[in-house]
Amino acid sequence: MYEDLKYWYLRDHKLFRTLSYSQIKQLCIITGFKKASKGEIIYFSSSDVPRIFLLKKGNIKIVSIDDDGNETIKDIIQKGDLFGELTLETDNKVEEYAKVLSDDVAICSFLMSDFEDLLLRNPTLALSYTKFVGLKMKRIKNSYSNLISKDAKTRLYQFLKDWAESEGAVNGNSVTIENYLTQNDIAQIICTSRQTATQLLNEMEANQLLSYNRKEIIIQDITKL
C-alpha cells in the first residue's frame, strides 16, 4: 500500500486526527487491508495475531455464539468505527466474528502490538484512546439498561431513534434510513423474538409512524417516536 493511502485512512478517524502527517507516516502501522462482500464472515478474535480493525466502508455486525449455539448480535459497526480487541487484551474465551451486511466493505487493520507502541510514544493519543474506550463503555451501559428496564416496544422505538440519529438522512421532521438489517437482525439487537419485532413494525406502519421495506425505513416524524 502507498504511504499516502495509509495516511489518508488513518487520518480519517477522529482518534488520529491530532497526529501530524509525519507522525502517522513515521509510525506506518497499517499492516492489512481487505475488501469483502455481502454475507461474508470475517473472523478476528483468536486466529492469528491480535489486531485492531477500522471499517472504512459499509456495515458489519459483530456476532457471538453462546454455549447453546445461539447467535447474538453484539454490535453493529458502521463506516469509520474501530472494532476488534479494543481493550488491548486478547481473550480466547469469547467466540466472535463479523458478518458483512452491506453490499461490500473495506477494512483496514493494524497489529495490536504496534498500536500499543504507538500509544506508549504518544501520551496524548493514549489519553484520547482511553476516553474513546470509555465512551464506548458508556454507550453499551446505556443501551443495556434500556434493554433491561423497558418493554420491547420502547426498545424498538429507542433503537430506531438511535439509528436515525447516527445514519438517517434528515428532511424536515422526516428521516430516511438505509435499511441493511433484516427484521431478524433488528429483533436480535433489541433482544426480542423475530415475530414480536415484525408485529411491532407492522403496527407502527399501520399507525403511520413509518414506512418499512427491505431497502429503507422512512420515519414520518422523528419527534413522534
Next chain:
Amino acid sequence: MYEDLKYWYLRDHKLFRTLSYSQIKQLCIITGFKKASKGEIIYFSSSDVPRIFLLKKGNIKIVSIDDDGNETIKDIIQKGDLFGELTLETDNKVEEYAKVLSDDVAICSFLMSDFEDLLLRNPTLALSYTKFVGLKMKRIKNSYSNLISKDAKTRLYQFLKDWAESEGAVNGNSVTIENYLTQNDIAQIICTSRQTATQLLNEMEANQLLSYNRKEIIIQDITKL
C-alpha cells in the same frame, strides 16, 4: 494527610503498583479523604470538580435514578475498587450517587485533571489504565448478556457464584459470604422483582443449596450451583 499515608493508599491499588515510591510521592495527587457510615449517600457525579474515587474500606452501591424515578443499582463497589468518572469524561446527564452498604467506609479521591496529567506523563500507566477500563467494559458486557439471555434463576445462581468468588471465604467446597445486601438489592442486581428473588432464595434454601440470613450467606457446595 501525611505523605506516607498517601503513598500507601495509592500503592495499594494494582494500577499504581508499577510506580515507584518517589514517583507517587512526587505526584501527590490524592486530594481528598472521607469516612462515612451505613446508609449515607455520597454524590459524586455533577456537584463540584470531577473526581476519581478509590474505595479503601467497606462496600457501596452505585445507584441511578431513571426518568420515572425508579432506583436502579448500577454497580457494587468493593474494597480496593476505583469508581466515579472512570471514562475521564464528565457527563451531567446521568444522575448517579453512591450509597454505603457496610457499617462504615473509607474513600479517598483525587482530581480527574490531576489524574489526566499523571497519565500524560506516564505512558505505561496510561496503557494500564486503558486496559483497566477495557476490562471493566468486558465485565459489564458479560454480566449484561447474562441478564438478557438467561432466566431469573440462572441469573441468581451466576450472581451468587460471582459474589462467592470475589469475596467469599472458602472452606472446602463450602463458601461463606458476608451479606451486606438486602433481598431487594439482590433482586435489583439480577434485574427481577423482590418477590421473585425471595422465592428463589427460599427455594435454594429448601433444596439445601445454601443457608441465608441477613448477616451471611453460606453456600453448602459451590460446585453444585
Next chain:
DNA sequence: AGCAAAATGTCGGCTAATTTACACTTCGCT
C-alpha cells in the same frame, strides 16, 4: 424464467415473572 432459500406475516397456546396485596419478622432508635 424458474427454483430454492431467505425473509416476512399471522395466529393461539403457553409460561415465566411482574403486580397487587397483605401478614409476619427483625432492626434501629428514643
Next chain:
DNA sequence: AGCGAAGTGTAAATTAGCCGACATTTTGCT
C-alpha cells in the same frame, strides 16, 4: 421496652412476549 420502618414471606391474578406452526412474499442464483 416499645414503636415505626425496613426487610422478608406467600399467594393469586394478570400479562408481555416467547415459541411452534404455517402461509406468503421476495430475493438470489443458474
